[in-house]
Amino acid sequence: xxxxxxxxxxxxxxxxxxxxxxxxxxxxxxxxxxxxxxxxxxxxxxxxxxxxxxxxxxxxxxxxxxxxxxxxxxxxxxxxxxxxxxxxxxxxxxxxxxxxx
Amino acid sequence: xxxxxxxxxxxxxxxxxxxxxxxxxxxxxxxxxxxxxxxxxxxxxxxxxxxxxxxxxxxxxxxxxxxxxxxxxxxxxxxxxxxxxxxxxxxxxxxxxxxxxxxxxxxxxxxxxxxxxxxxxxxxxxxxxxxxxxxxxxxxxxxxxxxxxxxxxxxxxxxxxxxxxxxxxxxxxxxxxxxxxxxxxxxxxxxxxxxxxxxxxxxxxxxxxxxxxxxxxxxxxxxxxxxxxxxxxxxxxxxxxxxxxxxxxxxxxxxxxxxxxxxxxxxxxxxxxxxxxxxxxxxxxxxxxxxxxxxxxxxxxxxxxxxxxxxxxxxxxxxxxxxxxxxxxxxxxxxxxxxxxxxxxxxxxxxxxxxxxxxxxxxxxxxxxxxxxxxxxxxxxxxxxxxxxxxxxxxxxxxxxxxxxxxxxxxxxxxxxxxxxxxxxxxxxxxxxxxxxxxxxxxxxxxxxxxxxxxxxxxxxxxxxxxxxxxxxxxxxxxxxxxxx
Numbered sequence: 001x002x003x004x005x006x007x008x009x010x011x012x013x014x015x016x017x018x019x020x021x022x023x024x025x026x027x028x029x030x031x032x033x034x035x036x037x038x039x040x041x042x043x044x045x046x047x048x049x050x051x052x053x054x055x056x057x058x059x060x061x062x063x064x065x066x067x068x069x070x071x072x073x074x075x076x077x078x079x080x081x082x083x084x085x086x087x088x089x090x091x092x093x094x095x096x097x098x099x100x101x
Numbered sequence: 102x103x104x105x106x107x108x109x110x111x112x113x114x115x116x117x118x119x120x121x122x123x124x125x126x127x128x129x130x131x132x133x134x135x136x137x138x139x140x141x142x143x144x145x146x147x148x149x150x151x152x153x154x155x156x157x158x159x160x161x162x163x164x165x166x167x168x169x170x171x172x173x174x175x176x177x178x179x180x181x182x183x184x185x186x187x188x189x190x191x192x193x194x195x196x197x198x199x200x201x202x203x204x205x206x207x208x209x210x211x212x213x214x215x216x217x218x219x220x221x222x223x224x225x226x227x228x229x230x231x232x233x234x235x236x237x238x239x240x241x242x243x244x245x246x247x248x249x250x251x252x253x254x255x256x257x258x259x260x261x262x263x264x265x266x267x268x269x270x271x272x273x274x275x276x277x278x279x280x281x282x283x284x285x286x287x288x289x290x291x292x293x294x295x296x297x298x299x300x301x302x303x304x305x306x307x308x309x310x311x312x313x314x315x316x317x318x319x320x321x322x323x324x325x326x327x328x329x330x331x332x333x334x335x336x337x338x339x340x341x342x343x344x345x346x347x348x349x350x351x352x353x354x355x356x357x358x359x360x361x362x363x364x365x366x367x368x369x370x371x372x373x374x375x376x377x378x379x380x381x382x383x384x385x386x387x388x389x390x391x392x393x394x395x396x397x398x399x400x401x402x403x404x405x406x407x408x409x410x411x412x413x414x415x416x417x418x419x420x421x422x423x424x425x426x427x428x429x430x431x432x433x434x435x436x437x438x439x440x441x442x443x444x445x446x447x448x449x450x451x452x453x454x455x456x457x458x459x460x461x462x463x464x465x466x467x468x469x470x471x472x473x474x475x476x477x478x479x480x481x482x483x484x485x486x487x488x489x490x491x492x493x494x495x496x497x498x499x500x501x502x503x504x505x506x507x508x509x510x511x512x513x514x515x516x517x518x519x520x521x522x523x524x525x526x527x528x529x530x531x532x533x534x535x536x537x538x539x540x541x542x543x544x545x546x547x548x549x550x551x552x553x554x555x556x557x558x559x560x561x562x563x564x565x566x567x568x569x570x571x572x573x574x575x576x577x578x579x580x581x582x583x584x585x586x
Contacts, residue, residue: 005184006209006268007429010182010258013465014461015463017461017464017468018461020464020468021418021422021448021460021461022422022425022441022444022445022448023445023448023449023452023457024445024446024448024459025457029457032454032463033457033458036458036519036520037458037461037462037465038520039460039519039520040410040462040520041465041521043407043410043520044407044408044410044411044479044484045407046404046407046477047404047407047408047411047479047482048478049404049543050401050481051406052352052481052484052485055481055482055484055485056460056481056482056484057477057480057483057484058480058481058482058484058487059339059567060308060310060338060536061296061310061483061487061534061535061536062295062297062342062536062560063344064297064340066339067339067343069336069342070472072319076204078203078204081203081204082103082200082203084201084203084313084408085200085201085203085428085429086427086428087426087427087430087432088427088432092496094403094427094428096427096440096443097437097438097439097440097443098438098439098440100440
């Protein structure tokens with residue numbers, strides 16, 4: 001986010017990002033998203049105005065500490081329903097497409 | 102036709118306790134109202150009439166034995182991103198159109214334990230991404246004040262349902278303003294609680310470091326009652342706040358001596374002058390009621406929205422990766438041979454434009470080479486914004502701003518301009534960035550459309566907000582005005 005140069009998200013970049021995000025796009029989508037993502041990224045560059053040299057990054061606003069519990073198994077009776085939610089299932093398993101070519 | 106559906110929760114509770122009405126009658130009255138009006142409003146996606154009447158019968162049995170809590174027998178609507186076991190949970194997305202929840206969210210378990218009646222699931226922007234409820238895959242929700250206008254979003258279905266008396270109260274979720282903005286545009290009360298105050302277990306995640314479930318009510322008291330039922334520690338949400346939550350069912354108006362700050366940065370370009378005037382009058386009322394008003398500066402406030410629009414899509418892109426067409430919802434319509442092809446097709450067919458846009462934005466800013474420039478920078482700005490709030494709350498009990506810069510806009514007006522839509526969150530989003538609680542309540546009308554006043558409180562000070570809001574509500578009575586719808 002260099003403050004002087006303009007961020008332009010080309011259609012090729014949109015295609016690359018969509019591939020990383022596992023979303024297939026058509027040509028019209030690529031054109032629209034290229035323009036819209038460019039505009040949005042242009043807007044967020046406003047953050048360069050803020051001096052953050054001494055600021056630590058915040059991941060979590062309320063600064064809670066990690067909460068620990070004992071690693072004990074508990075029964076949840078929802079597993080048949082959870083399996084049923086998968087579009088392709090068989091017995092107690094979720095079916096997937098071939099992973100290897 | 103019965104008008105029991107127009108009661109507030111507190112009024113209905115009194116009548117239930119005195120056995121003047123039954124929970125079944127009350128529930129039926131809401132169901133009738135939904136049946137009569139939902140084709141026009143499109144606020145409900147699922148109405149669980151049979152289950153609701155069964156829950157109402159149980160409530161009546163408990164009431165007969167004088168086992169009555171504040172929410173016993175009260176019909177409530179739930180945003181369709183909060184799981185209710187056995188009900189469909191679409192998140193307003195085609196990708197989950199047939200997904201049935203396997204378990205109750207913690208807030209639903211608590212509402213059921215409190216004896217509330219779950220009447221159905223409400224429409225929303227797809228995966229809670231939007232400020233108008235136009236992004237739903239199941240059609241736009243109409244604003245009961247003007248059917249040509251949006252109800253706000255993303256919890257627009259819940260807000261419209263409460264506004265149009267289809268239920269007595271509702272739950273929504275607020276990531277950047279998704280409770281307060283529709284509450285403002287529909288003229289009702291909406292509360293976003295402190296981050297961690299209400300369990301997120303069973304809420305479909307948009308951006309996990311911002312998301313909070315909260316109540317919609319016709320009055321401040323109603324919102325306080327729902328808040329008291331749903332808040333509290335939950336071991337199933339690792340970000341849940343451990344300390345006990347005060348019971349606010351006996352909320353008393355308190356305002357004298359409270360120090361209220363007006364952030365000068367909230368009077369932005371684009372603020373409707375008539376909205377500004379109403380907020381000014383509200384501030385005068387608060388002062389007359391005994392509050393001490395002063396200006397305050399939060400210099401980094403205006404960077405909340407750009408910081409949010411980096412962090413939120415980054416978190417969303419990670420959260421929405423789970424909708425892979427394997428574990429939930431639908432399978433791709435076209436035949437696919439490999440796993441990768443299955444992902445590509447499923448997400449292409451299943452997600453609407455806004456989720457696609459945000460997933461890509463997040464994927465980009467988190468990708469190698471851009472991470473520090475965008476994501477880390479935004480996280481550091483977030484720190485500066487939090488410091489501004491901490492400084493302000495060292496001096497003030499509450500901050501006051503307009504909730505939204507303008508009244509409800511026309512359907513379609515901003516639909517093709519994502520950035521213009523994002524700017525709707527400009528005054529609400531800072532509370533999510535900082536994690537502090539904030540509420541919207543009606544403070545008047547511009548051209549017969551409601552305007553909301555936002556009260557922002559310090560961490561875990563929902564009580565301070567609600568008791569001040571109650572004092573204001575009692576002094577003004579804006580919520581007695583109803584849409585003609």
